Amino acid sequence: MRCTLVRVEETRRERKKRLTRRLIVTAALRLFEEHGYEGTTVAQITAAADVDPKTFFNYFRSKDEVLFVDTEHTYALLLGAIAERRPKEGPAEVLARMLERFTAHHMPELPPGRARELALAYRLVSTVPALQAKALYLLFDLQHKIADELCAAFPGHLDPITAAAMTGSLMGAVQQAGIAAVRLGRPQQDLWEAARVGVGVAMDGLRAQKGPDDHG
């Protein structure tokens, strides 16, 4: 693990590797935009990046992985938030703080060229079934890790099944609320509002949601 906060002198090898990586990513995104995801072959990507097809699979395990580049970084961010649990926090507070850190990290500070790429990636993932499946799988994996980390943060006080249920309840609510907002064609910023609705529902419970017979 030489993953320190200060980037120590990057060797030529590493630099070329990083550049090749970005070269492939940008070429792939451009082609995806032009011909669609399914309409683009890995051969076309590698031809556009002037790289051998096999090289592509050295950098990415599969075609779809170009679109899920910084998932590991996000994983570390979220799990780190849980590990830093404060003394008086309960599980619900820890999970809430985890989501807060996520939004705080993802709302601002987007490099201009990178924002376009990200938007394109979002659009592709939400429309192409194969990519949706991949995204769901990643989210599923993430929830497993969160539940484990949550358990570890409350040793002896939180049974694994309850921890998993809490994680699933919160993440499921946020996910579905967000997806619903996208399906309704709501603009980008309403998405955060939808996520907040999801958090609220999960936190207060389904019973707290008012039915049609409640007047007030």
Added chain:
Amino acid sequence: MRCTLVRVEETRRERKKRLTRRLIVTAALRLFEEHGYEGTTVAQITAAADVDPKTFFNYFRSKDEVLFVDTEHTYALLLGAIAERRPKEGPAEVLARMLERFTAHHMPELPPGRARELALAYRLVSTVPALQAKALYLLFDLQHKIADELCAAFPGHLDPITAAAMTGSLMGAVQQAGIAAVRLGRPQQDLWEAARVGVGVAMDGLRAQKGPDDHG
């Protein structure tokens, strides 16, 4: 829609088709059991069933579809439960009744030979990543349908985003709790208990779960 409760005379065409279908399914399951899912090719399946490879894809859109045969039936069951909403029920009660009907339908009445097949299918789905992905995708699709149906059951009284959040919260909690139980190696029947834990967490909310500082 000639899908009536009483099976009206099945023509020879339909009967042969149904038999071919089952022939392929049983052959596939047998080979999956012997050589694993990935270790089995469609060619081997069709050879074992004495059928052309192309025929396989006439019956199933993809290799994994043999393992997800009666999903549509389950969909109809769950969505039907929501549509039959009773006058005084709120959204939470409707969703709870939906899950009750599911368990009531899936706990008993298993044909003996079919139970073995189902157990094998479960084991495969929970171990092979590609199948997990497929299952997640189906569950995702189901939640979308449930949220829509739930909205339709409370016209004008339930906004789509809240409905989606409620659906996601409940289904997410149940899913993760169930998965956690499987991961812990709990026996089959403890799975239903885990699901009940999930329902409880979703119904009462994360805040209602007691933290380490609560003494009661």
Added chain:
DNA sequence: GTTGAAGTTTCCAGTGGCTGGAAAAATCAA
């Protein structure tokens, strides 16, 4: 029956994601 229409199965040839192995080139340490 015979014929003709509709549907089902089969064969053939291809596309594209992905893999393994071995050679060639680039990088780094000494």
Added chain:
DNA sequence: TTGATTTTTCCAGCCACTGGAAACTTCAAC
């Protein structure tokens, strides 16, 4: 510069899946 290691390249192949067209079955009309 030499030798070891890593990275890239090329080649050949597997397998899921597709399209098109031929062969066959079913079924109804005449």
